[in-house]
Amino acid sequence: MLENVSGINSSTALWYASRATGVVALLLMTAVVLLGLMVTRQGRLPGLPGFAVSGLHRNMSLIAVVFVALHVLTAVADSYVYIPLTAAVVPLASPYESLWIGLGAVSLDITLAIVVTSLLRRHLSRRLWRAVHLLAYLSWPVAWLHSISSDTRGMLHGWQFLLSVGTALVVVAAVGWRLAAAARDVPRAERVGLLMSAVHGRNAMRDKLRGSDPLSGRERTSRR
Amino acid sequence: MTERLLVNPIECEGHGACAELLPELITLDEWGYPIVDGRPIPPALDRDARAAVSACPTLALRLTRVSLSRSLPPQSRRHGRPCGSLGRRAYGARHPALPKGQASQGG
Amino acid sequence: MTTAMRGTFAEDTATDLPRLLPPNGQPEDWHAHASRHGYLPYRGAPGRLIQDLQHAGLTGRGGAAFPVYRKLAAVLDAANARRRNPVVIANGAESEPASDKDATLLWLAPHLVLDGLQLVAEAVGADEAFLYTHAHRRDDVGRRLREVREQRRAAGADRVPVHMAEAPPRFLSGQETALINYLGGGPAIPTFMPPRVTERGLNGAPTLVQNVETLAHAALIARRGPRWFRQVGTRNEPGSMLSTIRRFDGAPRIVEVPLGMPLRNLLGPVGSDGAVLIGGYHGTWVPALEAARLTLDNQSLQVVGGRVGAGILIALPPDRCGLAETARTVRYLALESAGQCGPCLNGLPRIAAALVELAGARPRREARADVERWAGVVTGRGACHHPDGTARFVRSALFTFAAELDRHEQGRCSATNTRPFLPIPSTTARTEEDWT
Numbered sequence: 167m168l169e170n171v172s173g174i175n176s177s178t179a180l181w182y183a184s185r186a187t188g189v190v191a192l193l194l195m196t197a198v199v200l201l202g203l204m205v206t207r208q209g210r211l212p213g214l215p216g217f218a219v220s221g222l223h224r225n226m227s228l229i230a231v232v233f234v235a236l237h238v239l240t241a242v243a244d245s246y247v248y249i250p251l252t253a254a255v256v257p258l259a260s261p262y263e264s265l266w267i268g269l270g271a272v273s274l275d276i277t278l279a280i281v282v283t284s285l286l287r288r289h290l291s292r293r294l295w296r297a298v299h300l301l302a303y304l305s306w307p308v309a310w311l312h313s314i315s316s317d318t319r320g321m322l323h324g325w326q327f328l329l330s331v332g333t334a335l336v337v338v339a340a341v342g343w344r345l346a347a348a349a350r351d352v353p354r355a356e357r358v359g360l361l362m363s364a365v366h367g368r369n370a371m372r373d374k375l376r377g378s379d380p381l382s383g384r385e386r387t388s389r390r
Numbered sequence: 391m392t393e394r395l396l397v398n399p400i401e402c403e404g405h406g407a408c409a410e411l412l413p414e415l416i417t418l419d420e421w422g423y424p425i426v427d428g429r430p431i432p433p434a435l436d437r438d439a440r441a442a443v444s445a446c447p448t449l450a451l452r453l454t455r456v457s458l459s460r461s462l463p464p465q466s467r468r469h470g471r472p473c474g475s476l477g478r479r480a481y482g483a484r485h486p487a488l489p490k491g492q493a494s495q496g497g
Numbered sequence: 498m499t500t501a502m503r504g505t506f507a508e509d510t511a512t513d514l515p516r517l518l519p520p521n522g523q524p525e526d527w528h529a530h531a532s533r534h535g536y537l538p539y540r541g542a543p544g545r546l547i548q549d550l551q552h553a554g555l556t557g558r559g560g561a562a563f564p565v566y567r568k569l570a571a572v573l574d575a576a577n578a579r580r581r582n583p584v585v586i587a588n589g590a591e592s593e594p595a596s597d598k599d600a601t602l603l604w605l606a607p608h609l610v611l612d613g614l615q616l617v618a619e620a621v622g623a624d625e626a627f628l629y630t631h632a633h634r635r636d637d638v639g640r641r642l643r644e645v646r647e648q649r650r651a652a653g654a655d656r657v658p659v660h661m662a663e664a665p666p667r668f669l670s671g672q673e674t675a676l677i678n679y680l681g682g683g684p685a686i687p688t689f690m691p692p693r694v695t696e697r698g699l700n701g702a703p704t705l706v707q708n709v710e711t712l713a714h715a716a717l718i719a720r721r722g723p724r725w726f727r728q729v730g731t732r733n734e735p736g737s738m739l740s741t742i743r744r745f746d747g748a749p750r751i752v753e754v755p756l757g758m759p760l761r762n763l764l765g766p767v768g769s770d771g772a773v774l775i776g777g778y779h780g781t782w783v784p785a786l787e788a789a790r791l792t793l794d795n796q797s798l799q800v801v802g803g804r805v806g807a808g809i810l811i812a813l814p815p816d817r818c819g820l821a822e823t824a825r826t827v828r829y830l831a832l833e834s835a836g837q838c839g840p841c842l843n844g845l846p847r848i849a850a851a852l853v854e855l856a857g858a859r860p861r862r863e864a865r866a867d868v869e870r871w872a873g874v875v876t877g878r879g880a881c882h883h884p885d886g887t888a889r890f891v892r893s894a895l896f897t898f899a900a901e902l903d904r905h906e907q908g909r910c911s912a913t914n915t916r917p918f919l920p921i922p923s924t925t926a927r928t929e930e931d932w933t
Contacts, residue, residue: 217407423839
């Protein structure tokens with residue numbers, strides 16, 4: 167198609183838009199996962215108040231959904247290949263690249279469940295909300311798989327490679343850090359006993375620590 | 391309808407978002423846990439109070455209705471219904487609130 | 498172990514006691530119970546007993562002293578409004594180590610308790626009842642209660658089936674929401690969930706929790722009437738109650754006393770510079786001279802910031818150090834925290850550690866102020882009253898033993914005996930299993 171090599175027709179534009187919004191969506195979802203992990207460990211972003219972490223986590227997740235919607239709509243509108251709109255949420259409904267798009271649908275389904283349960287959180291049981299929210303640990307990898315699969319030819323070099331590897335490394339590292347921190351958490355029943363021993367121990371050392379408060383620091387009541 | 395703030399001390403993990411958004415009514419103790427002023431919320435702070443409730447990562451902070459016929463002491467653990475919850479229960483309002491059971495023997 | 502003590506008010510009230518405990522001090526079987534009290538007077542319909550309890554003015558004997566009729570009415574109302582059958586629970590957990598009255602009552606007069614349980618079950622329309630006892634109080638009380646239940650079943654006395662459960666030996670096991678949590682399959686730690694348990698408790702049903710002694714009194718009121726109940730006690734706080742009393746020898750005595758009885762009659766001579774602990778480990782230390790002027794009712798005790806609670810009275814021997822005893826106790830209380838609420842989890846261990854310091858020689862100058870501050874900061878900020886009660890206990894100690902605090906600051910102590918006096922269990926919660 168020599169005449170289209172340098173031209174940008176509407177189909178190509180939609181296709182590029184779909185890829186671009188997909189990339190942005192993946193980046194946003196990566197950021198949302200990282201922020202979510204920070205919320206559970208009460209991490210702070212430098213220069214920002216504490217409520218910013220959870221606020222950004224929530225707002226960015228909504229923006230991410232918007233970008234996913236754009237990503238889906240542009241892909242459906244692109245006439246070069248036929249992808250029915252239902253394929254966005256029904257896995258394997260697309261005859262074109264049904265596996266890879268199916269992965270995207272799975273990820274989107276889970277994401278929608280998380281967003282909806284979070285918006286309705288006040289009316290749901292804590293256990294239900296938490297169970298659905300934990301599915302984020304499934305949704306992100308599935309989205310990542312969808313992202314590396316949809317253009318396998320371009321995958322192994324350039325910025326797409328960096329993107330895929332970079333996001334994966336960052337998420338794996340963050341989850342690993344969070345699990346390690348949780349493993350250091352003391353179970354509730356032992357927390358009190360350990361705190362008492364620690365406080366008694368610090369008390370015994372107070373003569374050596376004159377001037378400093380031997381009883382600083384706080385115990386967290388997180389159940390996770 | 392006047393409301394007051396109530397924190398569920400078990401769900402609260404001391405994130406501190408509430409105190410940042412509503413310092414007039416919520417301060418943090420030396421361990422980062424909220425000390426909540428339980429008096430009815432002045433109308434000027436209503437928006438901030440709702441922001442604080444919605445910002446809590448564990449939904450430990452909630453708004454409950456104050457019955458105007460009885461003023462409740464701060465941080466009282468008397469009955470309160472979170473606004474907007476589904477499944478309304480028939481609370482016998484004509485019966486005065488009961489105290490929480492004692493730590494040792496209750497009843 | 499049981500002594501009936503005569504009241505010193507009008508002569509005709511004195512001969513009525515003991516009411517709950519059998520006069521000969523022997524465990525009562527079904528026949529002895531029936532011959533002393535007559536048979537179970539079922540009322541025939543829900544709600545009828547409640548009015549009698551209201552006129553009698555019976556309040557909870559578990560420590561909270563809440564009017565019993567109000568609780569029953571709330572449960573009955575919730576049951577009608579929600580069209581759900583309620584559940585009634587006899588709370589015999591007695592998780593306060595210094596108290597022994599519930600265990601004694603269950604041992605000597607279990608039928609009275611179970612009568613009361615059936616009567617309140619009828620009064621609220623319950624179809625299920627529980628008897629919740631302490632795991633380690635008495636090794637064979639569980640077996641005895643099961644025998645008692647069998648006797649009653651054979652006699653056709655019980656209309657509502659009674660399930661028995663044993664509380665883990667934790668200080669919070671007897672707390673209302675903790676015991677419901679436990680009976681529902683969870684750990685014996687408090688929950689914080691409006692609405693109240695009378696509205697929505699065990700398995701979502703309206704739940705009535707009453708101390709076993711309260712139920713025994715209800716069983717007698719149903720037979721003898723409210724006016725009989727009011728023949729002893731004071732006008733505002735009628736009736737009798739079981740009291741666990743420890744004098745200088747430290748041995749617990751269970752006596753049934755009329756409310757309003759002077760403490761000096763119960764404790765005997767307490768000397769002039771000793772101290773008395775009123776109300777157990779969530780109670781109040783009071784200087785001995787002050788205590789000698791008080792009577793066992795809330796109206797009198799509230800003057801010194803005390804409450805009757807579960808009727809625990811302990812006279813500290815003058816040769817012991819009140820600060821050391823307090824420190825030991827608060828250490829136990831801190832270890833018994835469920836650790837769910839930030840202020841309690843953080844505050845109680847620090848208070849305990851500071852008290853250990855104050856009980857020793859030459860504590861840090863800031864220790865006393867730290868304790869005061871922490872006691873204030875934990876009060877009212879937990880899901881249950883554990884931090885509040887502990888703070889009350891601690892503050893009363895700082896007040897009552899102020900002279901001792903001064904002495905310790907100078908490196909002296911007035912005590913000559915370092916043997917522990919207050920009964921503190923040696924085993925405390927270490928792992929999650931200890932709560933289940």
